[in-house]
Structures are given as structure tokens and as C-alpha cells.
Amino acid sequence: MSAYLIGRAWRAPVFLQRTRDRDLWWRGFSSTKSVDGLKVLFFGTDDFAARTLSCMMDQNYTRYPPIDHIEVVCPPTLYKRRGKKEVVEWKSTAGTRAVLLNIKVHYIPSRVMSNWEVPDVDEEAGGGKFDIGVVSSFGSFLSARIINSFPKGMINVHPSLLPLYRGPSPIQTALLNGDKYSGVTVQEVHPKRYDAGNILAQLPFNIQSGHNRLDLMALMGHLGGGLVSKVLGQLDMVRKNALVQDESKATSTQMYDLNDAQIIWETMTAEQIMRMHRAFYGSESVYSFFRVKNKYHMVKFLELHRPNPKKHPLVPNYFEYPPGTIIAARKHPYIEIPCIDGNRIHVTRFQVASKQARDAFQFNAGYIKKSKDVRMVTKPTDTKRLTPPFVYPEGYQRPTAGDFIPSNPKTAIKVDEAGEVKELDETEEINELDENDDIEEIDMEDVIAIGKKTAVLDEKEWGEFDSGDNREDGF
Numbered sequence: 001m002s003a004y005l006i007g008r009a010w011r012a013p014v015f016l017q018r019t020r021d022r023d024l025w026w027r028g029f030s031s032t033k034s035v036d037g038l039k040v041l042f043f044g045t046d047d048f049a050a051r052t053l054s055c056m057m058d059q060n061y062t063r064y065p066p067i068d069h070i071e072v073v074c075p076p077t078l079y080k081r082r083g084k085k086e087v088v089e090w091k092s093t094a095g096t097r098a099v100l101l102n103i104k105v106h107y108i109p110s111r112v113m114s115n116w117e118v119p120d121v122d123e124e125a126g127g128g129k130f131d132i133g134v135v136s137s138f139g140s141f142l143s144a145r146i147i148n149s150f151p152k153g154m155i156n157v158h159p160s161l162l163p164l165y166r167g168p169s170p171i172q173t174a175l176l177n178g179d180k181y182s183g184v185t186v187q188e189v190h191p192k193r194y195d196a197g198n199i200l201a202q203l204p205f206n207i208q209s210g211h212n213r214l215d216l217m218a219l220m221g222h223l224g225g226g227l228v229s230k231v232l233g234q235l236d237m238v239r240k241n242a243l244v245q246d247e248s249k250a251t252s253t254q255m256y257d258l259n260d261a262q263i264i265w266e267t268m269t270a271e272q273i274m275r276m277h278r279a280f281y282g283s284e285s286v287y288s289f290f291r292v293k294n295k296y297h298m299v300k301f302l303e304l305h306r307p308n309p310k311k312h313p314l315v316p317n318y319f320e321y322p323p324g325t326i327i328a329a330r331k332h333p334y335i336e337i338p339c340i341d342g343n344r345i346h347v348t349r350f351q352v353a354s355k356q357a358r359d360a361f362q363f364n365a366g367y368i369k370k371s372k373d374v375r376m377v378t379k380p381t382d383t384k385r386l387t388p389p390f391v392y393p394e395g396y397q398r399p400t401a402g403d404f405i406p407s408n409p410k411t412a413i414k415v416d417e418a419g420e421v422k423e424l425d426e427t428e429e430i431n432e433l434d435e436n437d438d439i440e441e442i443d444m445e446d447v448i449a450i451g452k453k454t455a456v457l458d459e460k461e462w463g464e465f466d467s468g469d470n471r472e473d474g475f
Contacts, residue, residue: 037068038152038232039121041130044094045074047214048171048221049136052157053097055225056134066233069125072098075139076107094136111140118149132235134228135189136221139168144191154189155231157224159216161185161202163245166195167253171216174207175279178271181206182216184224186231188242196250198242203227212281256280263288263301264378265324266393270306270343277304285351288376290326291387292367296380302357303349305334312336312346319400322390324376328364335360335368337376342399 042053053072060067074095079086098105106119121128133154135142147154160170161183174182183204188197203223207216231238261284263273276286285300315327318338327336334346351357358366368374375387392398 037065038131038235039125039128040067040070040232041073041118041133041150042070042094042098043073043133043135043138043142045092045139046137046217047093048159048217048224049074049094049138050097051218051221052136052225052228053094053103054101055222056229057101059226059229064233066229069121071104071106071119071122071130073106073108073138074098075111076109108140113140113142113146116146118146132232133189134232136224136228141194142189147189147191152235155200155228156187156189156195156197157228158185158187158195159183159220159224161204162187162195162199163247163250165251165253168255169253171213171220172256172279173253175211175213175216176275178275179207182220184220184227186224186228187245188239196245198239198244200238200242201227201231212278214282256284258284258287260284261286262378263376265340265376266378266391267340269341270339270345271341273339273345274304274306277301288324288378289380290367290374290376291380292374296377297367298353299376300351300353301347301349302351303347305346305348307336307344307346319398322375322392324378324390326368326374326376328360328368330364333360335364340393340396 042049042056044050044053056067056070072094074092077088077092077095078090080089081087095105095107104122108116118130118133121130130150132152133142133147133150135154135156137157137159142154158166158170159182160166160174162185164170165173165182170182181204183202185199186201187195187199190197205220205223211219256279261276261280263276263286265288268276273286280286285302286304287298287300289296289298291297315329315336319342321327321338323338323340325338327338334348335350337345337347339345348360349357350360350363352363352367375390377387381388
């Protein structure tokens with residue numbers, strides 16, 4: 001990003017570089033005191049907090065490091081018994097990262113911190129009290145008693161542009177809503193409400209079309225760590241210029257679970273399914289059900305993609321297949337599934353419940369070839385009966401190839417990278433269509449007249465061209 005916000009002013013960021021001075025190098029995050037450095041107690045849990053912590057450590061290798069000493073607080077590791085052994089069921093990513101960085105870790109006894117006391121600084125670092133607390137995706141409520149235990153209070157790094165998306169899942173909510181941008185906010189910790197404190201600094205961030213939950217947690221965590229380090233270095237100034245949040249613009253997020261990752265074939269478009277896949281990637285995979293040999297199986301879609309209309313043409317009679325139908329080909333490394341809006345998704349990796357993950361070839365050989373006309377269903381029914389017919393919503397009109405006939409049948413068309421069909425003048429060149437283009441299993445001479453890198457379709461040829469493959473935004 002080109003700028004960051006501290007208080008009410010936009011300033012060019014100062015990128016801090018690691019110094020080659022041995023004395024200054026070892027001064028960062030060590031027991032050696034630095035000038036005006038703060039003793040920080042960091043509260044964090046997940047990947048976002050881990051990346052924030054790592055960036056804070058990197059930013060501290062400067063001539064005037066803002067942090068003198070740091071320790072970490074995180075939830076305890078959860079175990080489950082498997083036979084006579086106890087195996088790790090869950091572990092805090094932030095705690096693991098702190099151990100790797102040789103930072104002392106304090107584990108809270110439970111998520112409820114009503115009786116928890118703030119620890120003292122490690123004796124090797126000089127002892128005494130911590131100056132300030134820094135919170136990053138911690139998950140537990142911190143009361144006024146804990147906040148007031150720090151002479152300089154507590155600040156929080158939140159992965160959204162507050163007051164938008166307060167709560168536990170701002171990254172997932174932004175991806176589900178299809179937002180083009182988000183950001184990170186450094187704020188004061190409010191003693192009564194989550195993410196309602198005064199804003200000290202904000203940094204916007206553009207969300208790319210290929211970003212998923214893990215990508216954003218890493219990238220935004222890195223931005224948050226750099227931003228909170230700058231705030232700690234100018235704490236008094238930013239607090240004087242803090243912004244009060246506009247409650248009229250505040251929005252909240254919720255906790256998501258496995259039920260939120262289920263595909264509803266009767267209502268969800270291909271774009272909505274892809275948003276779900278990106279939002280829950282790395283935690284809960286999107287899933288559905290299908291029936292083979294009088295038994296319903298739950299299947300997770302581990303890897304999803306949107307097809308390229310140019311390289312993945314429609315199969316014959318595509319619009320006759322109801323949403324959720326599994327369209328598999330022996331030579332294709334994906335399984336195609338149509339959606340309610342007429343668009344398609346390609347699934348390249350599956351995991352049937354209680355089974356190992358499989359690619360499309362293995363899934364096709366193991367399940368699809370055993371039964372014909374397999375279709376995903378939203379809700380399993382009686383296993384003794386065949387898969388019930390798909391019930392379209394009331395008033396719904398099934399899409400056809402004719403939905404995308406251009407206004408002028410002799411108009412040149414092209415397909416952009418996003419898969420959208422665009423009309424062009426006959427004189428405009430189409431770089432995407434060339435005589436040497438590799439398009440699978442389609443005789444282009446029967447469909448598109450190629451000449452001078454321009455595809456011109458007349459009414460007869462358009463009737464044979466299944467343009468529904470180029471649709472991306474529904475109908």
C-alpha cells in the first residue's frame with residue numbers, strides 16, 4: 001500500500017530495514033533494554049495473530065525499536081484420547097509461532113478470563129509490569145480489570161476497516177459478500193463491547209479475485225503487524241488524534257460452522273459457491289450429498305475453480321442438466337457441476353466422509369461409474385428410493401443458449417479473462433481468438449468463422465454456438 005492513516009492524517013509509510021549493526025540487531029525482542037521501548041504483552045490465537053506477531057518482530061529490528069520486550073498469551077492446547085494415547089486436537093498458531101521465535105508463552109486456563117491475572121515480566125527481562133497489551137484475533141473478552149492492569153491500556157489489531165465487520169469473522173464475511181477491498185484497523189480495546197474502541201490507525205487492502213481466507217489472514221496479518229509497530233512508536237500522538245467510531249455505520253459478523261458451508265443447489269449461484277469456498281478455505285470445506293448404491297454420501301469439495309469458457313466448452317445439451325448434476329469425462333482432471341444460474345464450477349479434489357481425499361479421476365472411477373445420472377442433493381432423503389427430481393424455485397426460468405444472443409447477430413464477440421461475453425465492432429481485433437488457439441474437442445470451423453483475428457457470427461452460425469458457456473454474472 002502507498003499510505004497509512006494515523007489519527008486524521010495520511011502519511012507515507014516508512015519501511016523499516018534490518019540493521020547490520022550487531023548491537024542493534026540483538027536489541028530487538030531481547031532482554032537488553034532499548035531507549036523508550038515498551039514492554040508488550042501480546043494476546044493472539046490464529047494465523048492472523050501469528051503473522052502479526054512475526055511482522056512486529058521484524059519491524060523491531062531498527063535503530064529505535066518501539067518494543068523493548070514481548071511475551072505472548074494464548075489459549076491452551078487441546079488434546080483428545082486415541083486409545084491409550086493423547087494426541088493434539090488443536091493448537092494455537094500464535095503460540096506455536098512464539099515458541100519458534102523464542103518468546104515466552106503464557107497459556108490461559110480457559111476461554112473465560114474472569115479470574116485470570118496479568119503476569120509479570122520475565123525476571124530475565126528485568127521483571128516488573130507490562131506497559132501495554134496488544135490484542136490480535138484473540139477470541140476471549142478482556143474486561144476493564146485486565147485493561148486497567150496495563151499503565152498504557154490495551155490496543156487491538158482488527159482485520160477490517162472499522163466500524164465495518166465487527167466481531168469474530170471479518171475476513172470470512174468480506175469474502176462471502178464479494179468485497180473488493182478491506183483493511184486492518186488498530187483501535188483501543190473497549191471495556192464493554194467487541195471492536196468498538198477509538199480508531200488509532202487504518203490501512204486499506206485490495207482483495208484480489210483469487211484470494212482465499214488463508215491468503216488474507218497472512219497478507220493482512222503482515223500489514224497489521226507493521227501498522228501496530230508504527231502506532232506503538234507514536235502512541236501518544238495517535239491517541240490525541242483518535243477517531244470515534246460512527247455507530248450508524250457499524251456492522252457485525254457471526255461465528256461460522258459446518259452448516260454454513262453446505263451448498264444449497266436450489267438457490268446458490270456459481271459465484272456464491274466460489275465465495276463460500278474462498279471464505280472457508282482451510283477450515284470448513286464446502287460440501288454436499290450424493291447417492292450411490294442406495295446410500296447417501298457427504299462429500300467435501302476441497303478444490304474448486306471457475307471454468308475458462310475458451311478452454312472448457314460446454315458439453316452437448318448442457319442446459320438440460322439440472323443444477324447439481326455431476327458431469328464427468330474420462331480425460332478431464334475435473335468434474336463439472338452446473339448451478340442454478342446456468343454457470344458451472346469445476347471440482348478437482350474431493351473428500352467423501354471418513355475417506356481419504358481423492359482427485360477427480362479417482363472420484364469418477366470410485367463413485368460415478370458405479371451409477372448413472374448422479375446428482376448432488378441439498379438434503380438426503382430415503383435411501384431406498386432414487387434421487388428425487390430437482391425442484392426449481394417458483395417462477396424460475398431455466399437458462400438457455402438464447403439468453404446470450406447479442407443484439408446484432410453479425411457483431412463480433414470475444415471472451416475476456418473473467419469469462420464475460422463482450423460485443424465488438426466487426427473491425428475490432430480479438431486477440432483471444434486465433435487460428436492457433438487450442439480449444440478442446442470442438443470443431444471451430446462449424447461454429448466460428450476465423451479471419452484476421454476477428455470472429456464474426458451470422459444468425460445461422462450463432463444458433464449452433466452454445467454461448468451459455470461464457471456466462472459469469474447469471475441471467
